Amino acid sequence: MRVVIxxxxxxxxxxxxxxxxxxGVEVVAEIADVGELRPRLAAERVDVVILDIRMPPTFTxxxxxxxxxxRARFPELGVLVLSTYAEAAYATRLLEASPRGVGYLLKDNVENPSALRDALERVTSGGAVVDPEIIGMLVRARHEETLVNRLTDREREVLALMAEGRSNAAIARRLFVGAKTVEAHIAAVMTKLDLRPEPEDNRRVLAVLTWLRLGGGPLERVGG
Known part of the structure; x- marks a missing residue:
């Protein structure tokens, strides 16, 4: 197996x-800049490229x-991306672009020789590898997305305004409804998001975090 880092x-x-x-893996080259990758790959046979997600110049x-x-230019090439941070959105983007011959691992787990070797072999053979921590995040995100889909348009409006930090009274004024109506909408939001009362939890904050994790934002993005 021939690898470029x-x-x-x-x-x-x-x-x-x-x-x-x-x-027992042959390291063909160690490269510091993504701009050097394609010329190297065009010049010699490589089975897998291992690369960091956050690289110069912007480190994003x-x-x-x-x-x-x-993956688009070299369909037979395996690509294993590494990250210091667990980014479910990055994993989704990678798999949606190419569900075969790719992997996403956290750098902390690369220190496990057997796991690393297994990941390289699976990527080389056209499989896909995703770090268990990322899988857990994707599962939780899908669950949260399902919960948010239970909300009515009005409940989404209320939740979006909560995400802006508005009080119940401010939400009522913005939506031209009574305070009791806002309280009823918020209660419905908590129920539909499965946020039960807990002594140490702020359900309002948890509801907002769920909304923001799924890309929610201010009322203008919700409509209404």
Whole structure:
């Protein structure tokens, strides 16, 4: 198995290369810039590229964008992206672009030699690998999305205004309804989001967090 490592951290590149060689994997190159990847891949045979998601110059999603592009240009190439942070949205974007021959692992778990070797073999054979922590996040997000879909348009409006930090009285004025009506909508939101009263939980905050995690925002984005 021939592998190229692309990561802006020299220390991480060298450590990962040592681990891979110990596993019997041939490290063809250690690269610090995604711009160097395609020329190298065009020049010689590579089975898998391992690259960090956050790369120069902006350290946002350069690695992920390159991973998607590499899969499109080199269909037989396996791509394993690594991240220090658990980003379910990044995993979704990667899998939607190419559900085969890709993987998404957290860097902390790359230190497990057997897990790393297994991930590389699965990606090389056209499979997909997703870190268990990311899978858990995706499952929770899907569950939350299902819960939010229970809400009526008016309940979504109320929740969006809650996300803006508005009080019940302010929500009532904004929607031209009575305070009791707002309280009834909020109670319905809590019930439909399965947010039961708990002594140590602020249900209002939890409801807003659920809304924001799913891309909700101010009332203007909801409509009405």
């Amino acid at each position: 692309c990561d802006d951290s020299a220390l991480f590149r060298r450590g990962l290369a040592l681990l891979l060689r110990h596993l 999603d350069e690695g992920l964008t390159e991973a998607v592009g590499l």
